[in-house]
Amino acid sequence: MTTPTTAEVHHWGKKPAVVEIDGFRGRLISADHADYDIGRAVWNGAIDRRPRLIARCLGTADVVAAVRFARDHDLEIAIRGGGHSVAGTAVCDDGIVVDLSAMRAVRVDRANRTAWVQGGALWGDVDHETQAHGLATTGGIVSHTGVAGLTLGGGIGWLMRKHGLTVDNLLAVEIVTANGERLRASEDEHPDLFWALRGGGGNFGVVTWFEFRLHSIGPTVLAGPILWDASDAGEVLRFYRDFVREAPDELGTIVKFTTAPPLPVIPEDLHWRPVVMVGTCYAGPIEEGERVLRPLRASRPPLLDLVGPKPYMELQSALDSTVLHGWNYYWKATHLPELRDELIHVIAEHAFSFSSPRSYTAMFHLKGAVSRVATGRTAFANRHASHAIIHHAAWRPGEDFGDRDTAWTRGFFAALGRFREGVYVNFLGGDEAPDRVREAYGDSVYDRLVDVKTKYDPDNVFHHNQNIRPISAG
Numbered sequence: 001m002t003t004p005t006t007a008e009v010h011h012w013g014k015k016p017a018v019v020e021i022d023g024f025r026g027r028l029i030s031a032d033h034a035d036y037d038i039g040r041a042v043w044n045g046a047i048d049r050r051p052r053l054i055a056r057c058l059g060t061a062d063v064v065a066a067v068r069f070a071r072d073h074d075l076e077i078a079i080r081g082g083g084h085s086v087a088g089t090a091v092c093d094d095g096i097v098v099d100l101s102a103m104r105a106v107r108v109d110r111a112n113r114t115a116w117v118q119g120g121a122l123w124g125d126v127d128h129e130t131q132a133h134g135l136a137t138t139g140g141i142v143s144h145t146g147v148a149g150l151t152l153g154g155g156i157g158w159l160m161r162k163h164g165l166t167v168d169n170l171l172a173v174e175i176v177t178a179n180g181e182r183l184r185a186s187e188d189e190h191p192d193l194f195w196a197l198r199g200g201g202g203n204f205g206v207v208t209w210f211e212f213r214l215h216s217i218g219p220t221v222l223a224g225p226i227l228w229d230a231s232d233a234g235e236v237l238r239f240y241r242d243f244v245r246e247a248p249d250e251l252g253t254i255v256k257f258t259t260a261p262p263l264p265v266i267p268e269d270l271h272w273r274p275v276v277m278v279g280t281c282y283a284g285p286i287e288e289g290e291r292v293l294r295p296l297r298a299s300r301p302p303l304l305d306l307v308g309p310k311p312y313m314e315l316q317s318a319l320d321s322t323v324l325h326g327w328n329y330y331w332k333a334t335h336l337p338e339l340r341d342e343l344i345h346v347i348a349e350h351a352f353s354f355s356s357p358r359s360y361t362a363m364f365h366l367k368g369a370v371s372r373v374a375t376g377r378t379a380f381a382n383r384h385a386s387h388a389i390i391h392h393a394a395w396r397p398g399e400d401f402g403d404r405d406t407a408w409t410r411g412f413f414a415a416l417g418r419f420r421e422g423v424y425v426n427f428l429g430g431d432e433a434p435d436r437v438r439e440a441y442g443d444s445v446y447d448r449l450v451d452v453k454t455k456y457d458p459d460n461v462f463h464h465n466q467n468i469r470p471i472s473a474g
């Protein structure tokens with residue numbers, strides 16, 4: 001027998017009411033609850049939404065109960081995984097948040113090199129369990145990012161050029177659909193849904209478990225950033241372009257145009273200095289990585305070279321304190337082709353015009369295994385772009401950089417206009433034109449996503465996301 005959980009929900013209709021969700025064993029958090037403000041806060045401090053109810057689930061049965069309750073009471077639904085979406089879609093005004101933040105279990109099957117990961121886990125949870133076996137899968141580059149939202153949008157990270165996107169390593173999911181049904185989706189079960197979940201975001205239901213393929217990684221890898229002065233950006237990028245064109249798949253690189261963060265590994269005299277920083281991770285033998293990286297490291301004298309053997313776990317959390325929860329964020333992003341000179345000129349001209357020392361631009365090098373999967377094989381499209389670039393305005397509460405740096409991201413993005421080649425859906429903000437979601441997929445993938453959405457969520461119950469509108473919703 002299940003014990004209903006109860007919660008006072010004020011302003012529910014005309015008078016306060018007691019809410020019970022049959023079969024729900026987690027916590028129900030309403031506006032009068034001491035944890036309400038913590039519960040509705042997401043990573044982006046600029047998001048301030050007030051749901052009627054946060055349903056903090058303990059397992060799949062709770063998710064089923066919460067979705068059915070929301071449908072029965074005609075409530076809006078937002079799904080919270082790790083709470084990291086810059087658009088803040090993990091929380092809605094006046095509806096119910098199906099909150100998976102208490103569902104963070106990870107179970108590794110060492111023999112089969114797979115891991116089952118619960119829908120509210122963070123990448124730090126996954127790396128912690130998998131690295132205990134010297135295994136990993138492609139994950140995000142910040143350990144407090146959620147597995148669910150990242151995976152469902154595609155998943156880019158240090159390992160993608162060798163091992164593919166996160167979705168290329170996804171083997172199966174358990175999902176609760178819009179009618180509260182629990183399904184398993186894989187290549188063999190509901191293959192249309194499984195295709196859509198590999199890039200189509202949170203449009204199709206609440207994923208409660210993910211099964212991933214794992215690979216041997218580390219636990220020690222050759223990794224770390226090389227820092228040059230901002231004034232060297234053009235020269236560094238020209239060398240970098242030629243260098244990464246020939247680089248093996250094992251080498252993952254991300255270029256950041258930033259100020260040097262005040263981390264203990266960075267000498268104090270460099271703190272907050274504008275720098276172009278090439279982050280590296282070699283997913284192969286250390287000695288081989290040393291040889292591969294030698295030309296880049298010797299290309300011109302750096303301010304600082306922190307490349308060296310380090311635990312993969314350390315790399316995966318190295319940037320955590322540079323993007324803290326509760327700061328305000330605004331993003332613009334696009335995919336880019338290979339860096340020809342005129343593109344490098346535009347990047348170098350705009351990259352350092354931010355005001356907040358916490359704002360930056362990051363550019364992920366794609367290609368490798370990412371582009372060897374045929375377009376349309378998964379719902380993650382734009383597989384042939386060379387780089388995913390993201391302009392990242394960041395300022396602390398009370399600071400007045402917001403307007404200036406939001407304008408900076410927009411100006412930078414506009415200046416890249418003629419070079420744009422699609423966009424990564426997980427880098428879209430909350431104020432993008434609807435055609436940017438189509439841009440993230442291209443026409444044929446988008447149209448196929450509409451068909452799957454129409455089949456599994458014809459009423460667009462799950463629309464707090466980068467929305468694919470079903471045909472029935474007009």
Ligand SMILES: Cc1cc2nc3c(=O)[nH]c(=O)nc-3n(C[C@H](O)[C@H](O)[C@H](O)COP(=O)(O)OP(=O)(O)OC[C@H]3O[C@@H](n4cnc5c(N)ncnc54)[C@H](O)[C@@H]3O)c2cc1C
Binds near residue numbers: 091
């Ligand atoms: C600091 C930072 C670093 C990042 N680094 C990377 C990176 O290296 N690589 C990369 O690919 N992306 C990266 N991202 C982007 C990231 O992929 C997205 O922000 C993603 O939405 C985060 O997932 P989440 O579960 O934390 O998000 P949430 O905010 O919880 O959810 C966002 C949306 O995802 C959907 N969703 C979440 N959980 C579920 C679920 N269980 N079932 C169904 N739908 C769900 C919902 O539609 C929800 O609105 C980064 C983001 C941040 C803020």
